[in-house]
Every structure is written in C-alpha cells, then in structure tokens.
Amino acid sequence: MSRCKKISVVVLGSEDHLKKALISLILENELSPLSKTDLKKDNYRNENDICVFTCAAWDDLRKVFADNPDPDMSLLVVNKGFSKDTVCQQVEHLHKETIERTREFIVVQPFGCKESYPFKCYTIDQLFSELIQLANDRNLMPTNTSPADQPGSSTPTSASPMIDGKHSGTEVNLVLLGMAGTGKSASGNTILRKKETFTSKPSSCPVTTECQEVKTVIGGRRVRVIDTPDIFDDEMKSSIKEHVRKVKELCQSGPCVYLLVMHVSRFTDGERGILKKLETAFGSKVREQTVILFTRGGDLEQGGMSFKEFLDDCQPDLQKIVEKCGRRHVLFENSASGSDQVETLMQIVDGMLKKKETYGTYKDRRIKGQDRMGWD
Incomplete structure (x- = not known):
C-alpha cells in the first residue's frame, strides 16, 4: 500500500x-x-x-x-x-x-x-x-477550465477558482455578524483593505447602527461586504427585524456567506446561544453558510498560543459553535497589513461556493x- x-x-x-x-x-x-x-x-x-x-x-x-x-x-x-x-x-x-x-x-x-x-x-x-x-x-478543489488550463498553453494558471484580473460573473455577499465590540467593522475594513471604509473605533456604545455595504473585487471575485449592527442584542428587538430584512434584501443578488465575528479573548454569556439567534433570523440552514471569523489574533501571539491551541482549549460551548459551523474558521488581526488572512478567508468562501459543484x-x-x- x-x-x-x-x-x-x-x-x-x-x-x-x-x-x-x-x-x-x-x-x-x-x-x-x-x-x-x-x-x-x-x-x-x-x-x-x-x-x-x-x-x-x-x-x-x-x-x-x-x-x-x-x-x-x-x-x-x-x-x-x-x-x-x-x-x-x-x-x-x-x-x-x-x-x-x-x-x-x-x-x-x-x-x-x-x-x-x-x-x-x-x-x-x-x-x-x-x-x-x-x-x-x-x-485541491477543481477550478473552472479556461484556455490557460489547456495543454500547450504558455499562460500561467491561477491557484484560485477565479483567474486573476478577471471578474467572476457571480458576486458573493459577505455578511459580517456578531455582537457589538467583536470587530465586525474593523474586519470589514481588513477584507476591503481600506481602513476607513466602515467606522471602527473603541466605544462603550455600539458604533454601527445601520447596515452598510461596500463592493470590491478580491482575486477576481466580485464581493459585496455587508456590515451590520448587533442583531443579537435583546434590547434592540424593535430594530432587529428591519436589519435582518435589509440583509436578506442585499443578499438577493447572489450567494451569501455569513461571517460570525467573535473575539478570541472574550466569549460572553450572550454568545453561548448565538447560533440559535442566527437560525431564528436567517433560517435553519444558516450554519452551512457560516464561517467563524475570530478577531484579535495578536492577543494569541502575545500569549504564546497558536490558533490551533486556542481552538483545542477554548470553552466547550465555543467549541460546539465551531463544530456546528463545520469547523470553518479564520483568524484575523485587523491591525496587521498583510493579505494572507483575507486570502485564507476567500479560500474558505470559494470552497463553500464550489461545494455543490464538487460534492453535490x-x-x-x-x-x-x-x-x-x-x-x-
């Protein structure tokens, strides 16, 4: 063998x-x-x-x-x-x-x-x-066949399902969700590679109060990044339905991936039931479209802990959330300027979009x- x-x-x-x-x-x-x-x-x-x-x-x-x-x-x-x-x-x-x-x-x-x-x-x-x-x-995921993939072609192929420099016909919606203070807006800026697009600053009150959208192209993929207020705050019930309606309306243009943003150094009681609230808002299949985006990756580095060690040693309730979302997760440090973390995220997103094609x-x-x- x-x-x-x-x-x-x-x-x-x-x-x-x-x-x-x-x-x-x-x-x-x-x-x-x-x-x-x-x-x-x-x-x-x-x-x-x-x-x-x-x-x-x-x-x-x-x-x-x-x-x-x-x-x-x-x-x-x-x-x-x-x-x-x-x-x-x-x-x-x-x-x-x-x-x-x-x-x-x-x-x-x-x-x-x-x-x-x-x-x-x-x-x-x-x-x-x-x-x-x-x-x-x-x-290893199959990629779209292009002339560059044919035998004898001198044009280099792209490792991504999209050919660099060419816009994919399908626009993907990346919806940032999470409790106030987890770094949704900062993560949106990291994805967009523009630090001032979404308002992000330390505050004792929620900074984002309305849904906001910004379009960009990442690795040839057309992307719409949607920043949202805290839709998990029970004290904001009067406005939550309107925010959810707005997100659903924006996502009608194409496939949607939910980025559930969580802080590596803080797991609150309110987050223990966050998947239930997510399902109530977006339906029972939402887990299959969700990636856990952990922020403050620098905190792990300062503590001498790897991301894997964090996932292995985190609270059981947090481990259950990760498991229920198919163990799709990425670590962001929003103060860093490198693009590796965004590329890692987009690899996961592309894999999710090709899931139906690859495995049915x-x-x-x-x-x-x-x-x-x-x-x-």
Whole structure:
C-alpha cells in the first residue's frame, strides 16, 4: 500500500456494506471492486486526490496504520441503532490495536442521530465540510477550465477558482455578524483593505447602527461586504427585524456567506446561544453558510498560543459553535497589513461556493447516503 500524498482517509467498521457505501460517497464514485461481499482492495483514490484506506477485517488494523501512519481522518462507520457502549469498546479497541492512544477516531453518525455521545462524531455534512476544508487548504478543489488550463498553453494558471484580473460573473455577499465590540467593522475594513471604509473605533456604545455595504473585487471575485449592527442584542428587538430584512434584501443578488465575528479573548454569556439567534433570523440552514471569523489574533501571539491551541482549549460551548459551523474558521488581526488572512478567508468562501459543484448538495448527498447506507 502506498502512502497517499494528498488527502488520506481511513474507513473502518464491522459492517462491510457500510464501509463500501461510505467509501463510494467520499469518492463520489461507484466502486466496482466493492460489488462483492468482501473488500478486495485496501486503498482507493479518485481524481480529486482523495485516497481512502480500509481493511477487510479488524485483524489487519495494524497494517493499515503501519502503511499509512498519519491519515487526515480515521473514520468508524456504525449502523443505525448502534449501542454507545459497543462503539466505545470499538474505539478503545482501535486505540489498543493501532498502538496510538492519541489518535483521533471519528464515528460517522447515521442520519437522524441527535444525541450527545462520549466519543467524537461527524454527521455526513460535517464529514464533507471537513473534506472541503482540507481540499481548500491544499489547493485541491477543481477550478473552472479556461484556455490557460489547456495543454500547450504558455499562460500561467491561477491557484484560485477565479483567474486573476478577471471578474467572476457571480458576486458573493459577505455578511459580517456578531455582537457589538467583536470587530465586525474593523474586519470589514481588513477584507476591503481600506481602513476607513466602515467606522471602527473603541466605544462603550455600539458604533454601527445601520447596515452598510461596500463592493470590491478580491482575486477576481466580485464581493459585496455587508456590515451590520448587533442583531443579537435583546434590547434592540424593535430594530432587529428591519436589519435582518435589509440583509436578506442585499443578499438577493447572489450567494451569501455569513461571517460570525467573535473575539478570541472574550466569549460572553450572550454568545453561548448565538447560533440559535442566527437560525431564528436567517433560517435553519444558516450554519452551512457560516464561517467563524475570530478577531484579535495578536492577543494569541502575545500569549504564546497558536490558533490551533486556542481552538483545542477554548470553552466547550465555543467549541460546539465551531463544530456546528463545520469547523470553518479564520483568524484575523485587523491591525496587521498583510493579505494572507483575507486570502485564507476567500479560500474558505470559494470552497463553500464550489461545494455543490464538487460534492453535490447536502440534500442530494443525504438521499444518496440513505439509499447506499440504509440509513432511512
């Protein structure tokens, strides 16, 4: 078995038909070698550079991880109606057999499971969000074909889905949301690379009181940045509906990505229920369109903490918010002049916009998954 150089996923489980179905879903390909009862191969790869490793029996676990010691994800797929205790025992067995106590095994939840479990779980949606994030990070997402992509062309290609210097036909709306004082306006200025566009200053009272929009072009993508007042302030109920209506009106022009702005050094009681308020305002599917934008990245640097360490050690309620938003997140330091943070954000945004093209809609995947995996 050769080590996968791109995205590597290990799929494990006691039910062969579930492993086969999950591999087919991940690779978006009906795998003819999986048509028989036993798994005949131990690795599969698709054109998007996703490599999946598996084994026909638990006895081969050590070989799987010996040949592929550091996969991006190790998944355990379980049947509907599974026993928590049984899955806990399986996870414990995996740690023991692979001789790696710190390895993270993620249980792929059957559709409809909403309980909390003593082990880490992914829904199918979270699994695909993670794959998309990995593909974004490694520039593996398919790009629009252009003459520059054809053999023999001397024109350099762009790593972005948009060709530099040419405006994409689709305008994306970036909506800055969050509580007062989190840095929404400053983040909008960072995205626009114009420090004075949105009013941003220290104040004990909310500075932004009306929705504001500014259009720009970033990496060839036409972007509308929308700054908003604090729509989560219960004391402002009389004006919240009008602000939400205005945002929805502005977003009719194209796809919308919500940037939920949060301060790395402050997580308030009001923010614990912020997703519920977000869903009330923009609908139950809003999480699938949301990126967590953390501000004050310099505070982490001063404290000698990496962004990953912050995410691993932050409060459980904040971790839940990050998880429920598909672990899409970016760190901003709005006093910095570099463009890397904006480019990172736009990579995530582009990945979200290409999600339907690359993996199909969540509804399609759900129906497909129910059909293949028997999770109806």
